[in-house]
Amino acid sequence: MKAETQKTVRNVLKRIVTNAIPVRWRSASPMPGGGDRKSFSRGSSGYDVVARVEYEPGDDPRDIDWAATAQTGGQVVLTTQYMEPRDIKVFVLVDTNPTMDFGTARVNKRELAAELAGSIIKSADETKDRVGFVAYCDHGISAQLSPRTASAALLPALVSLIEADGSKTGATSGLTAALSTLPRKKSLVFIISDFLHLTDAEKKAIKRTGHAHDVVCLALQDRRERELPAPTGWWPELLTVRDIRTGQRQSIWLTKKNRRTFSENFQRHCDALMSFLKDAHCDRAVFSTEEGEAAIPKIMRLFSGHRT
Numbered sequence: 001m002k003a004e005t006q007k008t009v010r011n012v013l014k015r016i017v018t019n020a021i022p023v024r025w026r027s028a029s030p031m032p033g034g035g036d037r038k039s040f041s042r043g044s045s046g047y048d049v050v051a052r053v054e055y056e057p058g059d060d061p062r063d064i065d066w067a068a069t070a071q072t073g074g075q076v077v078l079t080t081q082y083m084e085p086r087d088i089k090v091f092v093l094v095d096t097n098p099t100m101d102f103g104t105a106r107v108n109k110r111e112l113a114a115e116l117a118g119s120i121i122k123s124a125d126e127t128k129d130r131v132g133f134v135a136y137c138d139h140g141i142s143a144q145l146s147p148r149t150a151s152a153a154l155l156p157a158l159v160s161l162i163e164a165d166g167s168k169t170g171a172t173s174g175l176t177a178a179l180s181t182l183p184r185k186k187s188l189v190f191i192i193s194d195f196l197h198l199t200d201a202e203k204k205a206i207k208r209t210g211h212a213h214d215v216v217c218l219a220l221q222d223r224r225e226r227e228l229p230a231p232t233g234w235w236p237e238l239l240t241v242r243d244i245r246t247g248q249r250q251s252i253w254l255t256k257k258n259r260r261t262f263s264e265n266f267q268r269h270c271d272a273l274m275s276f277l278k279d280a281h282c283d284r285a286v287f288s289t290e291e292g293e294a295a296i297p298k299i300m301r302l303f304s305g306h307r308t
Helices: 003-014 066-071 111-125 150-163 174-180 200-212 256-279 295-302
Strands: 040-042 048-054 080-085 089-095 130-136 141-150 189-192 216-219 238-242 249-253 282-286
Touching: 003 089, 003 111, 003 150, 003 238, 048 111, 066 080, 089 111, 089 150, 089 238, 111 130, 111 150, 111 189, 130 150, 141 174, 150 174, 174 200, 189 249, 200 256, 216 256, 249 256, 282 295
Parallel strands: 089 130, 089 189, 189 216, 216 282
Antiparallel strands: 040 080, 048 080, 130 141, 238 249
16 A cells, blocks of 8 residues: 555544444345344245244234135134345445546545545444445446455555546446446445536436435535635636646636636536436435535434435
8 A cells, every 4th residue: 555545544534434324125135144224024025934923903914924824724813024134235436537636625525535435334334234335437447346344345445446546548437337336136325426527328327226226426526616716806817727637728717707607607517416316316415625524414414314
């Protein structure tokens, strides 16, 4: 591990927030010693049958096992009790495109992504759920970890995220490829990105995933993406900016009109993104690079018991 990476990882670990993520639905893949979740259910088709018990007033009549009841000669009405699989799989997909290296405040977006990814992984450890990790960019997958215990995933995921090369070349969208690695069975999926340049194919892939899995999108941004700086004097100043993706430079006069137009354009982008994610059945939250302790309540709300 590079010395610079070690320093960044230490700083990230100091800012990790942990809180169990209650999930009301269950995976269909039970694992011995799985997460701290309810283990018994009545009438859940597809689960393993563990017992047949006598029907009691108030029980759901749909749970009656008529074949087993018939074997008693009709003397005892039996219902079926099932074992719910207790673990789920959590997947963390993180954007490592060059735009994620932008930041003008506390950290850049890649480091903020590392803090959020670390919080998700560490929180999954609270319920002993297994975690898979994928770092991706526009041109493919930068790094990938198969599902494993959260404690085993944390450090490799952070190192992979921090050191991933977002400038690699290839013909395949990394986000689309990352989503295609998800299992068919319902999983809890976190996508961490600035979502600045989604293609139509990527939007379709997100929609498909949102219908098959429980998807949470964490949109990252920087203050200078939302607004231009104010001029230092009473007269307009000329600001030169560079597009991280293309390297092209553009000069902008810092007039009130230009600053207002810049902010309005970014707000329209954000509104359109949130609307799209809502239509795609994805939960969503926005985090900014200047946020420190202020981001913790948002993370805790995100991890509260609203997962259905």
